[in-house]
Amino acid sequence: FGGGCSVYCAAGYDLQGPSLELLCDGSPALAATDGFVSRKKGTISSVEVTCVGIACSAGVPMMLGVVHDCDGKVTGQTCTVQKDVGFAYVSGGATTFTCGADGAFSGTLPVVAPLQCPEPSFGAGVVHTCTGRTIDTTCWAYCGAGFTGNFKEYACLADGGDSAALSAVAGEVSCTASLRRLTSARRLSGDCDASETSAGLTSVGIAHDCLGKSQGEVCLAYCADGYNRIGDPTMFVCSGGAFQAQTVQGLPTCIANPCTFSPPSGIGVSHDCAGVATAGTCTAGCGAGYEHAASSGPQAFSCQANGEFSGTNPSCEALACDALDLTAEYRHDACAGKATGQTCLVDCANGWLLNGSASVLACSTSGAFTGNTPTCLPQTCST
Template identity: 35%
Template structure:
């Protein structure tokens, strides 16, 4: 749609803007000054948004003829009087001086040139005419100038003498209406006779500038017509709930008052905004604060631990108009839809919330809330040797108890609780197997059954001087007696004395005088054990500390299975263990306390005694 230009067409004395009339959106024109004015030309464009011509300001000034162009030895009073206002095509005259005579009355016409503002004409032919001694004349300032007059006297030589008057251009006073105007400003302060200045619209106002010309102490010209520019809210931060409808369409220096929407209260200073010259509204710290809703968890049915919600964000509750959801808390499955809530003007008993059930709404306290079912715990179920529990099948929030089996002792809290992540994550109690009392064997019998714990194997064997086959025993739980004890796994050991009437001499010493010892009686220590390989973790023995000729036994430690039917029997000879081979021990697989926490994976299945496995967190 084309909009014809309505504003901004240059006007004023000497302005030619004929081509700018009747333009439409986006069209351009050229405005200039007619003779005898100078200025321009300027190119202007029609703004499609405002219908106003925009572009540089056109200033047209009249051409003047300067008296300084005329010869200095002629009387140019007529020219001086009119030089500041003389226009082309107007004539002035150059006369002969007081002491000169000329043809044709000694007066010739000079006319300003139409093109460049210079005087044109023929100078008069003057002859010197002496003045009469004693005659005087008074020299005054020309029109538009001010200063004290000066008197000249004719001396005896027929020439005038005297001091020229001191003349300065008159200063024009700025009109009162130009002072204090908020719409326009002027550069006319201090302008003097013959000078021009401009009056322009201030920032925030639109309109063409006007020219003011100082003549004989008085300005001629009119003030510009300046209208206020509209203000925009572009980039202006309006708080939530603020109503600024009365501010639209305001122009420079106009004001409006903000208000608050329903559900909001005012805080800060006043809400009055002023349209500034910059096109922006004044800032204000007054804001409309939305009302805050209360704690939804205090409203039934949302107070249940199975229900969670998004109605509380950090340290701030929801504000008026904001929405949130009530849903099942971690560890619970949602058996219905989540509940949509809005912070509204609901009663305090509903914490200010209303349930949004389709097109219908009702206070939160009337809602049935989401239906949530606790999930079963599937991680961290206790799997410790010597214990039992009722943890299998427990669901979120439920507790279970670990109890020690007969023959085991429990240290620490036996209670666990199913956590929201589906696991039992509390620290497990410590379980220790009970220690069986050491059996009272006859002096002919030695054993490895001291301090054995439930499930550990041991062997009884015949001491030196006795013979008999070693027998296996085990620390077991006797449920009938409700106690733990070492029990035989086969028949009872039977050791026969074979040392009666037999004397032995293992010393093989020489005679007392100067003899040397052929065989020592050193006991067997740690080095002796390591020498035959019994220091390995798979073996259990009682060989450390055996005296010379002492008998000891070696079998597989708990967690290893011995393939031979009987353990190895060693004799300590002078600090060395002799008489048998090491037993063959096969490691048993681990079957308790696998790492089963939430988010953990491992390669521990099938790992055997003394082997290692790795547990890592899943991604």
């Protein structure tokens, strides 16, 4: 009896306004309400603290092929993660994520796969690189040996339903038989694979369909998946045992695209993956105020051609804050053992009166508590 206590917000919630200060009163009239009265008013008081959920920022589902409505969700709220247009469920269906009190979402990602475009049929004389193309990738169709016409780019696009189809980016390919056609014997008389490197076909970002071509056959060099193209693809012909470029401008310039899907994430995780592009690597570890959990350590991530990072998130544990060293008028036992990101309440010890409201302190990444202490006035003795 005579002791005071404070009512404030649990982990995952922000206190809006003052905390509630209660006093344990031994009056028989208060037995039905467990004896608690407002320390300020001296009357029976209900819990009047206003707590607002904190928005989750870690563990947001950013995997390629899924969409969600998790933005802005706060502690205790849920959201739905489901397949994006152009993707199909491998098994199961949409899943539910929950925003936890630690500021991270928890849940199981749905298993999805990109739709694949069917094998195209372009007609006589057309050679293509479109086999096995998946959603949002491109390919090329061009005229083979003995045919003339311009190469054309095609994109594998969703048709609005559960299938995909190839669509010409800028006009359909059209090939016309040449007046002079090479004989089969001549086409099979040479092999140019050994010149792949000297022809520049192994350059970073370059893809081609030249291997296996024989004397007189043509092939195309273009930018691989995960690279943005500047300039046109380059036609080559297998001639005299070497691949010969058919244009003077040379190979296209291929610029790696940055990855945006599935970056490292988690409570306490830090990384240097921002801006890392196709074939690039980066490292994820534990930031200030955190340490790697046992059997865990820094993890390597790599940027894949589909724009998604590949790697395993490190496991990080919050470090405990330094013990508070406050004078006798403060009660701060709630702060013992608090770790990075956690909060606690500091109010007045017995024999001291709170002037205003109790203070919420936060354990910062530096290992020190931040926030202001409350104002405590000495209580006047009546006897």
